[in-house]
Amino acid sequence: MLRVDADTVSRTRLAPSPASESLAWLRLAAASGRHPVFGDPGPLARASLGHPDVALLADLLPRNGDTYAPDLLTPQPGTDAPRRDLLDEQVARIEATTQEDLETQVLTYTRTHWSRPLRATTRRIAESGRMQRRLANGLARFWREALAEGWPELRSIIDQDIAQRATTIATHGVGRALGALHPDIEWAGDAVTLASSWDGDIDVTGRDLVLAPSVLGRRDVVIQVDTPGQFVLYYPAQRVGAGRDRGTGSIAQVVGHVRAALLADLGTARSTSELAARIGHSPSTVSHHLTALHRARLVTKVRAGRYVMYQRTAQATRLLEEARDHR
Template identity: 30%
Template sequence: MGVWRIGADVLARSSFAVSPLIETVAALKQLGGHPTLPGQRAWVTAQLPAYRARLAADPFTAAFVKAAFPPRWLPDFLSTPPTDVDGTFRGELERVRATPPEVARADLATGLRGAALPPELCGPDLSDRAAELLAWVWTRTIEPDWPRRQRLFQADIVSRTQRLSSGGWAATLDGMRPGMRWLGGGQLQINTYDHPPQDVSGAPLFFIPSTSPRGWVGSDAPFRHTVVYPCSGILAEPVRRTPPRALTRLLGPVRADILTRLESPRSPTQLVALTGYGLGSVGGHLRVLLDARLVQRRRSGRYVLYYRTEDGDRLVALQRPGRHTGQEGALPVQETIGRAPSLHLSRGVR
């Protein structure tokens, strides 16, 4: 199995990040026929005609995607970790463009396992043309939807930093992507492939959510390493919760929806991603619920998390079918949900 040896200093300097380039590479893999989760299938179907037309018209593109995305392999120069957590697509693309062509060819040759590179990939402009393809995928298929995807990725990061603060790195890393788990003793199993252990001490890790159903790992040794993982929950077909009808009549549909979703602490960004309402709308309704003492808030690192108070819990529980007791709405003691402990993010995790 593939194992990374990681020191405590590496985890202390690790960060969650959002990467437009990583998401573009994930999209290119999906357009090339790699596995896709249900929530992405309609998007793939809509984009395939233009993508296939480009393959047919450009021999370089056809040869490149075949060489770059064989099973169980992704060239490092396409999965270079971002240099910061707020990188732009243009900045990340320049790192691909700056890859020496001989380095890019060596990466591709590794994935071909001894097969010769096709002649279309042997020119001096390999990195430039790969960057052009990525720019085409970004502009045509990702950029129009990027604000929504970015909100969903940020919501996923908030959720995982909450888990980190309450359960530590073992709880956060286990199951982050298929085959990945914390073994203890400074060892992180990154996949189940038969690879020799790799020492990544001294370089920070970036954990990046994406729409890839499996994710991957990348390395820019000895400077930084990447774990790309499936963004939890949002990639299945969206399920729209319907708040109880009486609660909707009492509070209005938006406030009822928000209150129903606050069974666990969430940030305004998470609520925007989950509900589809704008940030200003969510913020305004949270203020009303806060003034009514149906929710409370606390700071967790750089995030503000909202959660239901006991009165908010009781109000939601009273609207559930079969929850009325006949005693003026009184609920058994176990129906009152206790509050979660205060959350604090580990130093170095952003």
């Protein structure tokens, strides 16, 4: 049971959490799992795990039936940041985590909640004072390489959910909205009660209550109260996959629309500048995506005089053919 007061209720707000969605996608990629609607995280997500900071981030995610993940990895979404800055703000908050909070969550709480021990190398990084910066970099890198292009679709689902919840709040009040979030949640007037195996009371009076719809995460309710002053309640967004053909196999769902367009155009070797002109993006944008595709072994690159020429690999060709077969 989460004890609240009138101040907490008055400061209830709805917000997306790009960090939470990123970690859900990263967890799937690390476990070679599939999302029931969005499918395989894809070769770009898996290739990103080759970076040591992304791998460090993945090492702090639960596995083998455990559920606890340090709250510092998914900072409470801010209030006034423009949409494009939501992830940047959360990354900055990870980097600003105090050493005391980090050691409490990473060293103490994982020992309490995990069935596996923390790896010795991860422990040493946590104790060194360098973990905050590396985790922040790992999240930013994974977002850029594996999820940024797919964010508009996810954000659209989240925005629709938020709009509907906001209408409920405006029409019937916060209590009705809280009670309608999920069957496991009940609103008792001065407390939020959750149907779970955990039994106890947590006093969250005086904190903002942030309701964060989840698209890629678990389909149950997750609460986040370990970071001082923060209170986030994650719940499954409505209409995930509504109107979406789950059998399309579209390569754009796996690598993103810009990268899919690049692969489709790379049956013939082409330079960055030629690709930029053909698909209508700046050379720097095309270069960024080509770097990610090359890291995922979806394109090759060879130098020809003054130019670097890119061409898709056999693996990328298979992805394109599978996408066409499922149309």
